[in-house]
Amino acid sequence: MDLFEKLTSNMGPLALHADAAKGYYTFPKLEGEISPRMMFNGKERLTWSLNNYLGLANHPEVRKADADAAAAYGLAYPMGARMMSGNSSNHELLEEELSKFVQKEDTMLLNFGYQGVLSIIDAIVDRHDVIVYDAESHACIIDGVRLHQGKRFVYAHNDLENLEKQLGRATKLAEKTGGAILLITEGVFGMSGNQGDLKGIVALKKKYNFRIFVDDAHGFGTLGKTGAGAGEEQGVQDEIDLYFSTFAKSMASIGAFVSGDKKIIDYLRYNTRSQIFAKSLPMPLVIGALKRLELLRTKPEIKDNLWKVVDALQGGLRKEGFNIGTTKSCVTPVILNGTVEEALHLIHDLRENYMIFCSIVVYPVVPKGIIMLRLIPTAAHSLADVEETIIAFGAIKEKLANGEYQKHEVADLSLG
Numbered sequence: 001m002d003l004f005e006k007l008t009s010n011m012g013p014l015a016l017h018a019d020a021a022k023g024y025y026t027f028p029k030l031e032g033e034i035s036p037r038m039m040f041n042g043k044e045r046l047t048w049s050l051n052n053y054l055g056l057a058n059h060p061e062v063r064k065a066d067a068d069a070a071a072a073y074g075l076a077y078p079m080g081a082r083m084m085s086g087n088s089s090n091h092e093l094l095e096e097e098l099s100k101f102v103q104k105e106d107t108m109l110l111n112f113g114y115q116g117v118l119s120i121i122d123a124i125v126d127r128h129d130v131i132v133y134d135a136e137s138h139a140c141i142i143d144g145v146r147l148h149q150g151k152r153f154v155y156a157h158n159d160l161e162n163l164e165k166q167l168g169r170a171t172k173l174a175e176k177t178g179g180a181i182l183l184i185t186e187g188v189f190g191m192s193g194n195q196g197d198l199k200g201i202v203a204l205k206k207k208y209n210f211r212i213f214v215d216d217a218h219g220f221g222t223l224g225k226t227g228a229g230a231g232e233e234q235g236v237q238d239e240i241d242l243y244f245s246t247f248a249k250s251m252a253s254i255g256a257f258v259s260g261d262k263k264i265i266d267y268l269r270y271n272t273r274s275q276i277f278a279k280s281l282p283m284p285l286v287i288g289a290l291k292r293l294e295l296l297r298t299k300p301e302i303k304d305n306l307w308k309v310v311d312a313l314q315g316g317l318r319k320e321g322f323n324i325g326t327t328k329s330c331v332t333p334v335i336l337n338g339t340v341e342e343a344l345h346l347i348h349d350l351r352e353n354y355m356i357f358c359s360i361v362v363y364p365v366v367p368k369g370i371i372m373l374r375l376i377p378t379a380a381h382s383l384a385d386v387e388e389t390i391i392a393f394g395a396i397k398e399k400l401a402n403g404e405y406q407k408h409e410v411a412d413l414s415l416g
Helices: 003-009 060-073 089-102 113-124 139-147 160-177 198-206 262-271 283-298 300-319 340-352 383-401
Strands: 037-040 043-047 106-110 130-134 151-155 181-186 211-215 242-246 256-260 332-337 359-361 370-375
Touching: 043 383, 060 283, 089 106, 089 256, 089 283, 106 113, 106 262, 113 139, 113 181, 113 211, 113 242, 113 256, 113 262, 130 139, 130 160, 139 181, 151 160, 160 181, 160 198, 181 198, 198 211, 256 262, 283 300, 300 332, 300 383, 332 383, 340 370, 340 383
Parallel strands: 130 151, 130 181, 181 211, 211 242
Antiparallel strands: 037 043, 106 256, 242 256, 332 370, 359 370
16 A cells, blocks of 8 residues: 555544634634734634743743844854754853753753653663653653653553552563663643642652653743742652753743753753754744743742733633633633534634634543633733633533534534
């Protein structure tokens, strides 16, 4: 069979309705300035789908820093990989400032979050080592684990009893292979909003010999007294062996970093192939990240404003009887019962008649019969935005219960 014929004959579950959905349900185009209200399909919508937690994307100081750095350096400088010709004092300064912020000895910059996680896993384990990871880990962790040539054990999400069982299995295997154990989890799980039970995991170190790698993409900047993330929030930041985050969430930019003990970060600098053989992070992104980090550190009121919005949104939804799971972060999932078809009609109604844009998650990402509407509150939203959204959600909840979204005429999948 021809390879491409095989691929096009089965496009996968997410592409099943690509012809009808593209441009509206999948790959939608939000236009205009990044803000709580953006243009979609020719109309202004109240938008809850941007990972711009602290509202820094259009902060005037950030915009100026980005523009000044681009004017001064362009997007090419520095040219080459960090190890060869792509290093700079600003890259090193950003690493130093990040280390201070997340309370670690040293930090290494990464070009992208997804690629960074894969590369770190590849660099620190070999075929003799064993990986133990949470079942609800992000796709970048899953892909990194799949590339691992040794054994791996998955534990039920945040289930410490099951985790201990898997650590026991991993310990026996590692003793046979002469390898070590890496435990991977997240500070905040991006779909459910749950925090990883870092405190409980750290306590197991007294009984088992393993190292912890935490992906805290959604916790960095939003959790903890200083914004250092889920580890700080739970009082165990110093027990996290490798702390990772991306600039794509709270920092509203591109890039990522990993922090830990100096010797281990030095090891990663000389062994993380995706960084050794890739061009350095462009200077405007580095200087822009320094400005963003400065605002995180010096303007705690930004995070305070974020949590005013989060508490109002989550509290209001719970008060109206919505199931938002057990989120302990800014991520706000609204969980409803319904078919994929009902989900499409519902989201169309929400966008076209209530002028609210949020992300929709359906099977196979969530189980059949479940509709998840994922809201990302930001410091840029207002309490009026929250009130408008709760009223709209009350209306669609009633329509769903009354079976109105079973009627095909509710949603026209075309953009006409």
